[in-house]
Amino acid sequence: MPTEIERKFLVKNDDWRSLGKGVFYCQGYLVSSPNKTVRVRIAGKQAYLTIKGATTGIARAEYEYAIPVDQAQELLQTLCAPPLIEKMRYRVEWGGLVWEIDEFDGENQGLIVAEVELADENQAIALPEWIGTEVSHDPRYYNANLSKHPYSQWAK
């Protein structure tokens, strides 16, 4: 079973910006429940259909398939519940790991989170100084939930 183990953090300053290049992502969900999500994503010039199971700790079954971009566009417009998630994703190599920093736009504008994928749940990692609070276990930050309850609507 392909599994994804990730930790997710808020970002506390802009010092990461010089370290990576951004790619535009647009994604939506055909299903989004606590036990199962089916995501349609356009990432730059590629598109993917991704199925994820329930999260166990910080691990999650993940199945990803490349699909034609024009079909992804149709699926996003006709079958995914609005609002769609729009974000720039920056890939930053730091301390031997790859960090993915998502700067959201649209209804989630103002939110920036950083994710790192790990080999196992207990892997020790060094945190860059631009990393803030960990939000791995806060479901509000799941992209599927940001689509239902966008950041712009959170009580702050």
Added chain:
Amino acid sequence: MPTEIERKFLVKNDDWRSLGKGVFYCQGYLVSSPNKTVRVRIAGKQAYLTIKGATTGIARAEYEYAIPVDQAQELLQTLCAPPLIEKMRYRVEWGGLVWEIDEFDGENQGLIVAEVELADENQAIALPEWIGTEVSHDPRYYNANLSKHPYSQWAK
């Protein structure tokens, strides 16, 4: 947009059996609502992920992607709502068209339906003498519904 136009009928005798060879299908649904289905199907040695939109008349948007059989098996066992649909599908050429005859097993045992795919909604077709009542517009016969309300549980 890839579109599927199909008519579906009950089968009234066994005269079709000598005309085609059967392949075993097992399928389940990651989502199944009136407006959207996401189906996982193993058909013989192939597997597919198929997304369908709402039906308009007898036409329906359909997006299909080949996936690895072992992953399809995992998706069916872990993320699709039981019961799974099990059937033998027979492909029969008749009158210049290809008929697909589904003989259901498991919780839908006893049900046999024949489907034909058309080029447009108004295409005239000749019906083989083993074809019975048309059920194109009866939602009980949608495979997604046969998974929720199997034939063995219908009031007869």
